[in-house]
Amino acid sequence: MNAVVIAVCLMLLLSLLRINVVIALTVSAVVAGLMGNLDLHQTIDAFNSGLGGGAKIALSYALLGAFAVALSHSGLTTLISNKIIHYIGVDQNHANLTKIRYILLVAILTMAICSQNILPIHIAFIPILIPPLLHLMSTLQLDRRLVACVLTFGLVTTYMILPVGFGAIFINNILLSNLNANGLNAVGTQVTEAMLLPALGMISGLLIAVFISYRKPRQYSDSQISSSTSEQRIKPYSIVIAIIAALSTLTIQIYTSSMIYGALVGFIIFSLSGALKHSNDQDVFNRGMRMMANIGFIMIAAAGFAAVLKATGDVPLLVESMAGFIGQNRALGAILMLVIGLLITMGIGSSFSTIPIIATIYVPLSLSLGFSVAATIAIVGTAAALGDAGSPASDSTLGPTAGLNVDGQHDHIRDSVIPTFIHYNIPLLIFGWVAAMSL
Secondary structure, eight states: OOHHHHHHHHHHHHHHTTOOHHHHHHHHHHHHHHHTTOOHHHHHHHHHHHHHHHHHHHHHHHHHHHHHHHHHHHTHHHHHHHHHHHHHHTOOOHHHHHHHHHHHHHHHHHHHHHTTTTSOOGGGGHHHHSGGGHHHHHHHTOOHHHHHHHHHHHHHHHHHHOOSTHHHIIIIIIIIHHHHHTTOOOOHHHHHHHTHHHHHHHHHHHHHIIIIITOSOOOOOOHHHHHHHTTOOOOHHHHHHHHHHHHHHHHHHHHHTOHHHHHHHHHHHHHHHTTTTTSOHHHHHHHHHHHHHHHHHHHHHHHHHHHHHHHHTHHHHHHHHHHHHHTTOHHHHHHHHHHHHHHHHHHHOOHHHHHHHHHHHHHHHHHHTTOOHHHHHHHHHHHHHBTTBTOTTOHHHHHHHHHHOTTSOSOIIIIIIHHHIIIIIHHHHHHHHHHHHHO
16 A cells, blocks of 8 residues: 555545544654654654745744734725625615625635736735625625635636746746656647646536535624624724735735735734724734634644655655556546546645656656647646645645634635535546546
């Protein structure tokens, strides 16, 4: 039995049994190391060495949490929510509520897409934008599982097909370079064309989530949200400072490529401006840190878990053993390559990190089975994207949870991981296999 398969399955099983994800990742890392011919000390050393890889994004989220709380205290997002609630309050019939729900979902989807390609801030916008909108979502009875699916769609699908921002990194710097380094003569335009059919799988999953799975209203307790905003006095000066702080955060992050310093500058602007004088700066900062603490620890543990998987050496062994099992069966080869890509990405938590691991075997194997250049691109690209949605350790699921669970009513596994896994990984498997066999 391969250590990677066992560890990933164990991690998923423990998570589904409601074991804390940090504990599930840590226990699974030990099992992976011991089954991968590492002794206990080597396993712990590998785990510890990988922890630093998650520290950067964990600190980023902690500071973004502090900035998000400061932003909510300014009254900007409360003002926006109140305006929309006042609008629907005039005529709260079913048609009007449905219209506002879809407008809100389109706005969130647009922001998610922009965060990958137009303004490459990735998941940084989620803990800033989403928490202040929870009161509005509760008023609209909007199912947060649907919001998680919308966010994940925007975070994943756009980098698969649009060669701008993070899409340029994924398509040109990682996918295309690794394909060509392993013997495939491909150009950038071929990557976009080959990934269109898998992207249609993502679109079909989104449509199912919006119009079938989560279209019904869902009740949430609004007391924890509205209590902090109902008594809030919205002052024009605070609104102006909030806009300046938000624009400064975005500018600094893009200029420095650092979420940490972007959020820090935004929080400092709030502190020095006096916009938070009705609140204790230290209390606001601590509340934001606590809000993101769980997500940060999951990210750190996930980095350690991925380091152990790599240290076992069983990731390339898994890919190589698949090659001997396939023979010359193209249909079986395509589906196995996709499934193994799913397992690897769910374990590592990053499609960007999966491509260098699988491309070395997938490209020669695909060519030996007679797959075209376009089909090979679709196989490798889809195999890497599989698992980015639906992994407990992926920022494509951790990001939505960070924004939607600030009041404790959105479970990471049941409300982010499982919905995104069902609606995106299953269609990706189907459409990725069709692309491999038809291109």
